[in-house]
Amino acid sequence: MPIITKVSTQKNSTDRYNVFIDEKFAFGVDEEVLIRFRLRKGKEVTELEITQMQYEDEIRKALNAAIYFLSFRMRSEAEIRTYLKKKEWEEPVIQAVLHKLNEQKYIDDLEFAAAYVRTQVNGGKKGPGTIKKELKQKGVEDQFIDEALSFYNEEQQIDDAIQLGNKVAKKNSSLAERIVKQKIEQFLLTKGFPFHIISIAMEEVEYEKDDDEEWKAMLIQGEKAHRRFHNFSGYEYEQKMKQSLFRKGFSIELIDRFLQEKENEGC
Structure with missing residues (x-):
């Protein structure tokens, strides 16, 4: 049976270790894998155990990559899956990583959607339709999107639509009133505001001319x-x-x- 003859810290990564079997380098492992399998000099290991350790180490490496990816901003589960696929990790490894991230609360699509909605609402530049479309593109499920969008009430939507409409009206002040009105309505539609919100907002937007x-x-x-x-x-x-x-x-x-x-x- 193969015997571990040496375990040493890697030079460029102090939380990773090189494992030597029968005086030859066999594989590298993360510190968590080292502790979990109690790897030490003199320990006998089977080929099955070596395969299992290498698989667990792949999960640790992919997990660390995912956490690094998350360090810049919140991500949806689908975004992390796409990122790991691009890094060419196999599907079983990706599934294991996503399970761990969910367990440790690193990812939560409902909280991600809610945070995204809050950010967009505070910016006041997008309607609910556009926000929903962008969240769907990020792979968030409809139930989470709808729940998150409940925070963007109609009163806030109307206020945002009025502000955006007034900006369009000011920008196009040299045009005829009818064209200004059309431009405002079209702009608000492209920003994702529903018709009934636009209709209410247009009563307050200052586009009419004497x-x-x-x-x-x-x-x-x-x-x-x-x-x-x-x-x-x-x-x-x-x-x-x-x-x-x-x-x-x-x-x-x-x-x-x-x-x-x-x-x-x-x-």
């Missing part, structure tokens, strides 16, 4: 269109201007007013 503000926006967009089509004349110029400005959300009355003023200027 007559003077709408005319100022008309002047800005009208001059842009004029620079684009100034080489045309007559009916063709008029039609291209009307089509362009109508697509930008302006009323026919404002467009006609602008064109009349341009005509009066002799442009």
Whole structure:
């Protein structure tokens, strides 16, 4: 039966050990494996025990890699599985590691989802639909996602949607009111806010313009269109201007007013 003739600490890793059998290096093991199997000089080991020790050591190495991966931020179970697969550990080893991580509370998909939701809500930049989609991409189960999203109540969603909507309105202040409204609604949809939240928020978002503000926006967009089509004349110029400005959300009355003023200027 093989006999351990030497056990020594590895030079570059003090928590790992080299095991020599019959005066020859046999394998390296983690300190936890060394203690668990009571490896020492003079101990007899079977081939089956050696295989088992090497398997347990693979689990320890994969576990240490997973803990290192977790040291940067919380991870979902699926993220850790993907990470270990990329590191080319076999499925039985990965399963054993995930079991240990769950036992030791290193991973908890419900707490992960709840923390993720809290972070996104505090940032105020995403609606529940987007947050749910991102959590699903991270492999979190629907039941955990739904429970975590319960912390993101409708009142907070409305407040966030109003803030984002006002930013869009300010950014697009030179556009027609109708187009600004469309841009805000589309933006909030892409951010993952549901229709009923958007509808409520739009009642508070400051996108509406009085007559003077709408005319100022008309002047800005009208001059842009004029620079684009100034080489045309007559009916063709008029039609291209009307089509362009109508697509930008302006009323026919404002467009006609602008064109009349341009005509009066002799442009």
